[in-house]
Amino acid sequence: MAADPSIAAEAEAFFRAAPPLRDRDHIAASLDDFVARHSAGSGGAGGPAGVVCITSGGTTVPLEQRCVRYIDNFSSGQRGAASTEYFLKAGYAVIFIHRRGSKQPYCRFIPEDSFLDLFELGEDSEIQVPQSHSAVVKTSISNYRKAIDEGMLLKLPFTTIFEYLQLLQMVATSMNCLGHRGMFFLAAAVSDFYVPWESMAKHKIQSAVGPLNMQLNQVPKMLFILRKKWAPLAFCVSFKLETDPNILLQKAEMALKKYGMDVVVANELANYKDVVVMVTNSGRMTVSRRSKEEDLEEQLTKLLAKMHAEHASLPKSEDHQTHAN
Amino acid sequence: MAADPSIAAEAEAFFRAAPPLRDRDHIAASLDDFVARHSAGSGGAGGPAGVVCITSGGTTVPLEQRCVRYIDNFSSGQRGAASTEYFLKAGYAVIFIHRRGSKQPYCRFIPEDSFLDLFELGEDSEIQVPQSHSAVVKTSISNYRKAIDEGMLLKLPFTTIFEYLQLLQMVATSMNCLGHRGMFFLAAAVSDFYVPWESMAKHKIQSAVGPLNMQLNQVPKMLFILRKKWAPLAFCVSFKLETDPNILLQKAEMALKKYGMDVVVANELANYKDVVVMVTNSGRMTVSRRSKEEDLEEQLTKLLAKMHAEHASLPKSEDHQTHAN
Known part of the structure; x- marks a missing residue:
C-alpha cells in the first residue's frame, strides 16, 4: 500500500472547504478525556478489551447551503446500535458516532414513532409499562444507565457527510495513542458523492420550470487516510453493502486490498440482518443468524473481538502494514 | 380556477407508475372507520370541531429501486406534531400523516436520541423519571393515551414521495364526505422533483469513476388536484417555506391563487419557530410567538380553527370555488 499523494491532497481540500464542526472544542475535550481514561488497559486476558469506534447510520449530502434538500444514504443504524450493545457487553469502551435520529443502543426494541405506546399511568399517576414489555424496558434502562455511569459509552451525533468525516478524523487521531488496542467498526453508510460547499446553491433551489x-x-x-495516517495500528473493519449479489464479494475484496482493512463485512440489502460474509486476508467466513430471536451482531462482534485480540498481541512487524500489501 | 387536463393527466401517470402502497387495504379500512366515526358532528358550537388531516415531515425521493440513496427534504416535523396536539385540544379529530422518525405529538420535549436518559430504575426496579422531567413526561403519557383511547388520533406513516401522495389521495377522498367540516393542514415538506420509478436504477449506483x-x-x-377533485369543499391550509425572504410572500400569494388554498402559511427557514405570515384572500396576518415558552402553533391553530368554523358555516355558493377565482 504505497502512499497516494493525490488522495491525501483531495482529503485536505475536502476538509479545508467543509463548514466547520459546531462544538468542536467541546467534542475534542470529551473525546480526549474518554480515550485517556481507557488508554491504560493492557489488552490482556484480565484487562479491558480495548476501545472501539462504531460508526452508524447514513450521512447526508446537502444540496443547498441553507439546507432544505439533501441526498441521504439509507441506513436504519440497526447494525451499529446492536453491535454497540454487544461490544459493551464484551468489555469494550465504545465511541458511537451515529446519525441523529438513527437507531440507538438499548432502544432497538421500541416500535418506530411509538415510544409513548410503551407507557401508561397507574392509579397514583406512577409510570407503568404493560406486562408484555416490562422486562425488556427495565433491562434496557438498566444496561444503558450502567454504560453511561461507568463511562464506557460516548455518543457523538452527525447529520452531514462534512460532520461525519470531521468527527471520524478527530476520533481516529485521538485513538491513535491506543495503537493496536483501538478498533474501527465502520458500519455507517457514507455518501460516495457530494456537492462542494463553495459551489452549493445558497438558497433553496426553485422548482420553476x-x-x-x-x-x-x-x-x-477517507478509509485510505484513516488506515495510512490517522490510526495506522488500529484493527479496521469496514462494511460493503450492495443490492446486486453478483458484484458484492468482488467489491469487498477490492476494498480489503485497496484500503488495507483487516476485515470487510459484505452484506446485501435484501438479507443483511440474516447473513454476512467476513472477508479477510486469510479467507472468507459466512456468519448466519441461527434463529429469529438472535441478533447476527452477537456472533459478528464475538468473532471480531477474537480477531482483534490476536491483532493486538502480534509483534509489531506482523501488523496490518505487512498483510495489507 | 379552470380545470387543467394536463395536471390531471400528469397526476394519473404519477400514480400509475408509483410502486403500490404496502398495507393499502388495512390503511383504507382504518381510515374509513375513523372518518365514519367523526362524520356525524354538526360543526356547531357544542358539536365536534371537525376532522383535520395534518401532514408532517419531509418526503424522500428514491434514486434507486432497491433504495440505498435518496433525496430528502429537511423537516423535523415539529410544526405538524405541535399542531396535532393543539387541534386535539380544540376538539378536532386528527389524521396525522407523518414521515417515519419525524417528531411525534406529545414527544416533542424528548432530547434527540436520548429517550433512555429520561428514565432510571428505583430500588424495587420500578421505572422512575427524574423530578425535573416528571411532570412533563406524565402529562404527555396521559394526553397521548387519552387521544388514542378516545379514537381522536389516527397516525399514518410515510417515507417516500410515492407513499406520501398515495396516502394523501386516500385520506382526501375519504374525507370528502365531511364537506366543509374537513380541514387540510399541509405542513409536510414535499419534494418538487422525483425520479420516475420505471426510469430508476435497479441497483445501487456505482461510484466508479x-x-x-x-x-x-x-x-x-397535487395541491391543485386535492382542491379540485379529491376534497373540493374542505378548508385547505398549505405551507410555503423559503430561505430567501425576498421571494417568500410573493410565492405564498402565487400558491394561494394557483391552487385555490384558503390560507397559505409563509415561513422562513431562519425563524419559522418564531414568526409566520398567514396569507389569505382577505389579506395578510403576521403571527408571532410571544415568549420562548409558548409554541407558535398554539396561536396559529386557534386562528385557523376560527377561520375554519366560519368556512363551515358559509352557504354553499360562498365556498372556496368562488373566492379562489
Whole structure:
C-alpha cells in the first residue's frame, strides 16, 4: 500500500472547504478525556478489551447551503446500535458516532414513532409499562444507565457527510495513542458523492420550470487516510453493502486490498440482518443468524473481538502494514 | 380556477407508475372507520370541531429501486406534531400523516436520541423519571393515551414521495364526505422533483469513476388536484417555506391563487419557530410567538380553527370555488 499523494491532497481540500464542526472544542475535550481514561488497559486476558469506534447510520449530502434538500444514504443504524450493545457487553469502551435520529443502543426494541405506546399511568399517576414489555424496558434502562455511569459509552451525533468525516478524523487521531488496542467498526453508510460547499446553491433551489440537473463530486476515499495516517495500528473493519449479489464479494475484496482493512463485512440489502460474509486476508467466513430471536451482531462482534485480540498481541512487524500489501 | 387536463393527466401517470402502497387495504379500512366515526358532528358550537388531516415531515425521493440513496427534504416535523396536539385540544379529530422518525405529538420535549436518559430504575426496579422531567413526561403519557383511547388520533406513516401522495389521495377522498367540516393542514415538506420509478436504477449506483449526473422530473402539482377533485369543499391550509425572504410572500400569494388554498402559511427557514405570515384572500396576518415558552402553533391553530368554523358555516355558493377565482 504505497502512499497516494493525490488522495491525501483531495482529503485536505475536502476538509479545508467543509463548514466547520459546531462544538468542536467541546467534542475534542470529551473525546480526549474518554480515550485517556481507557488508554491504560493492557489488552490482556484480565484487562479491558480495548476501545472501539462504531460508526452508524447514513450521512447526508446537502444540496443547498441553507439546507432544505439533501441526498441521504439509507441506513436504519440497526447494525451499529446492536453491535454497540454487544461490544459493551464484551468489555469494550465504545465511541458511537451515529446519525441523529438513527437507531440507538438499548432502544432497538421500541416500535418506530411509538415510544409513548410503551407507557401508561397507574392509579397514583406512577409510570407503568404493560406486562408484555416490562422486562425488556427495565433491562434496557438498566444496561444503558450502567454504560453511561461507568463511562464506557460516548455518543457523538452527525447529520452531514462534512460532520461525519470531521468527527471520524478527530476520533481516529485521538485513538491513535491506543495503537493496536483501538478498533474501527465502520458500519455507517457514507455518501460516495457530494456537492462542494463553495459551489452549493445558497438558497433553496426553485422548482420553476422543467427538470433539475445536478452534478456531484466524488468524496475522497477517507478509509485510505484513516488506515495510512490517522490510526495506522488500529484493527479496521469496514462494511460493503450492495443490492446486486453478483458484484458484492468482488467489491469487498477490492476494498480489503485497496484500503488495507483487516476485515470487510459484505452484506446485501435484501438479507443483511440474516447473513454476512467476513472477508479477510486469510479467507472468507459466512456468519448466519441461527434463529429469529438472535441478533447476527452477537456472533459478528464475538468473532471480531477474537480477531482483534490476536491483532493486538502480534509483534509489531506482523501488523496490518505487512498483510495489507 | 379552470380545470387543467394536463395536471390531471400528469397526476394519473404519477400514480400509475408509483410502486403500490404496502398495507393499502388495512390503511383504507382504518381510515374509513375513523372518518365514519367523526362524520356525524354538526360543526356547531357544542358539536365536534371537525376532522383535520395534518401532514408532517419531509418526503424522500428514491434514486434507486432497491433504495440505498435518496433525496430528502429537511423537516423535523415539529410544526405538524405541535399542531396535532393543539387541534386535539380544540376538539378536532386528527389524521396525522407523518414521515417515519419525524417528531411525534406529545414527544416533542424528548432530547434527540436520548429517550433512555429520561428514565432510571428505583430500588424495587420500578421505572422512575427524574423530578425535573416528571411532570412533563406524565402529562404527555396521559394526553397521548387519552387521544388514542378516545379514537381522536389516527397516525399514518410515510417515507417516500410515492407513499406520501398515495396516502394523501386516500385520506382526501375519504374525507370528502365531511364537506366543509374537513380541514387540510399541509405542513409536510414535499419534494418538487422525483425520479420516475420505471426510469430508476435497479441497483445501487456505482461510484466508479468521476462525477455523478442526475436528471429529476417535476412532481405533479397535487395541491391543485386535492382542491379540485379529491376534497373540493374542505378548508385547505398549505405551507410555503423559503430561505430567501425576498421571494417568500410573493410565492405564498402565487400558491394561494394557483391552487385555490384558503390560507397559505409563509415561513422562513431562519425563524419559522418564531414568526409566520398567514396569507389569505382577505389579506395578510403576521403571527408571532410571544415568549420562548409558548409554541407558535398554539396561536396559529386557534386562528385557523376560527377561520375554519366560519368556512363551515358559509352557504354553499360562498365556498372556496368562488373566492379562489
